[in-house]
Amino acid sequence: MTPASPPTPGLAPVPKEPPWYRPVGNECELFETAFRQQVPLLLKGPTGCGKSRLVEHMAARLGRPLVTVACHDETSAVDLSGRYLVEGGDTVWQDGPVTRAVRSGAILYLDEFAEARSDVVVVIHPLTDHRRTLYVERHDEQIEAAPGFMLVVSYNPGYQRGLKELKPSTRQRFLAATLSHPDPDVELEILQGETGIDTANGKKLCALVHKLRELEPLGLAEMPSTRLIVNAARLIQAGLPARMACDAAIVESLTDDAEIASGLRDLVALVF
């Protein structure tokens, strides 16, 4: 029996320089307005399209600490709100990440929120409306959110169709924005901003990923993301031959099927 590992998020100091982010639409303005108006925000979009980066960037820009929790299907309310630890003969209370964020007025980012267990939703609800409070049941404590607290959740609509969906009663508490794969020009800019790769190779990588997004007939689970080509560009920048970099960063991470992989490699060879 493996013990459930306790989540260990800490309150990292606010970075002086916000991490680099290239807006694809008006998501930065929306984020900032939501923050000022104290309304929670729901970010939708495929994996690797920059949801987490946007949150990091905005938290730093707004000068708030950031608490991130990656939710999975065993994430429970207890994990988020806090627990008693046994130390020697005594028990000691330890705040969970949500409690910590609420107390300190941080931006709380719940990644893949739909994956979490339904009892988490109950804990989150009073935080999302005018009450802005968190009730910690086990500790019997009502905590009012400090000014500057903001809740951001992300969710990937295409993932596991029909199984994990947010309840309408939860969704309607959030402002929502969809992030999608950027246009080739913007993607090139992102790629160069992230890795400083030269324009020729950057263009090739963007052309490649653009083609790969037409993969639908192959039935891959997920669309190739900007993250994939960012990794490939890093490898190329580090001196790896381009085809080898694409193989490791793109082809192998997209599929385990030998035939599909071979076909994808042929496509890479037509690009590099």
Added chain:
Amino acid sequence: MARPRVELDWEEGLFRGLLSLWHRWAPGHAEPGPGAVLLEDEKGALSVLAQLLSAEPVRLLPARDVGGIRGRDLLLPRCFDLAPDHETNRRFLIVRTAISAAMRRLSRDRPRMATGPATPLDSLRLAHDAIEWLTNELPAFAREHEAALGRALQVRPDPTSLRGRARLLEESRQRAMRGDRPWLDAGLREAIERAPVSGPESRGIPIWGELIETIDAEDVEHDTPEEGHRESDVESEVAAPALEALRRVELDPREKEEAVLVHNFEKVETLDRFDGNIRDTDGADELEAHIEALEEVDLGDLVRDDDDTHSILRADLSLGLDVPDVRSIGPDEHGIPYDEWDARKKRYRRNWCTVYPSAMRAANPSWGALAVARHGRLIRELRRRLEVHRTELRPRDRQFDGEDVDLAALVDAHGARCAGRGLDPRLYVRQERRRRSFATTVLLDVSLSTDAWVGDHRVLDIAREAILVLGEVTDQLGDQLQLLAFASHTRNRCRVWELKAWGDAWSLARDRLGAIEPQGYTRIGPAIRHAAAGLASTPADRRLLLLVSDGKPTDYDRYEGRYGIADIRQALRETERQGVHSHALAVDEVARAYLPPMFGPGSWDILTHPDRLPEVLTTVYGRLTSG
């Protein structure tokens, strides 16, 4: 395949010898070099590439000559032998695949305005556009194409060695390969049309391919002859060699009525155009006797005819529906032998039955779409119900953290502390989801007894709508499901159609489910044994066999009454021993006499209201997979 010996005249034999010599030595039929790449070896990877570039599911088929595009089919040379070494040939074949895929994409996105059949000049123009598109899209394409084109130009014949139309075509092709645009030359187009055809032809460009006329499948389907000819008795089937292009051949009615006997030797002077004469389109099952002749037939000619079919030459054409019949077994089908239980002698009859597993290619997409629409609400409701059931939480004790204190652990810890020993900090109970993997096979009886009616519905229609609902629900839940249909015609011909293999997409199975029709008898034993064997080799925590049948054993060779029931009961015992749990469902009252004694208490359901079958089938499934 054993070929029957046919008595031949000495002239006929000589002719065949000449024909095979011709095929070996004629231009375009040369033996492949050592560096040749066979399409068969590369098909998998190339079809991935082709789909990426055409952005739709396309099919790669082998072509006899240079091939090209025909609708959604990309015809590529069966054997690619342009360069001396294997590696370069493979690179060139990739270039060719990319061009064909791009040609398909462009021809789809902007359909040809011109009426009439596509000419070679249209092919050149489309290839040119495709190359331009690829050069823009893929940075390294131009380099690869340059290399392939250089090589292809080297092996083109000298246009002056050709005559008439062939010469004009060869000149245009070479001009296009050098970057010129011969299709803009209206005079040339006309000249080609008028030029006499003589001598050897100018071959298409192997790294480009041609635009091949499509025969609209819809058109062919709707063009069905008068009613009454639908029921055909197919008696035998052979596989045909690969083909390239289809031409519609209008058959002179007189020619059809009296297929003139032509002695093959009369054709010796026009050997290069010999395509197997015109054969009588009607006849009894004489295929066995005609196999040799069929191998000569030019499959590029499609003849429409309204006579009954008695023999099939199976070619990779897929123009119409294709359901293997229960009574006929193809020559290349392999049966799997299964034992049968003889109740009187109390022993097995070894390898008594032969099961022929067959893929189901026929599909009826509209049926599935309508049925899903009809049951949409039920599907959503059942899915929700199963999901709630599935996601029940179960406590796990002695965790580091959890919703509740684990009293037992706490007492232990207190004792340990009082005794001065170390303390186990795992003092909590945590609620966790139960997780188990299931594999389910649904076995659908499609024998003629399912053609009966209960109320206003045909039994088979009720059964398949129920399976459709179950399939939709399991698909959304991500469960493993296999779907088999069975019927038999004596112990030697038990057929099991695989409507959904373990890995198949449900949408495919749904289309196939709509196309299945009642046939044959009900020999349930071998079908159960076959399904159980498949299930037993599937990795899962629990295995479930759902039988949708009235359970009444019948077959031509006295598989009925006590004998049949005993065999089925024995087959079920075997499956239980293999760790497969089985359950039966039926809608007709006949079943009441059969299912209970065979399946035992709690393992069957007979529905008095057939409308409830979809709900009950899925609920039974949910119950059996939640425990």
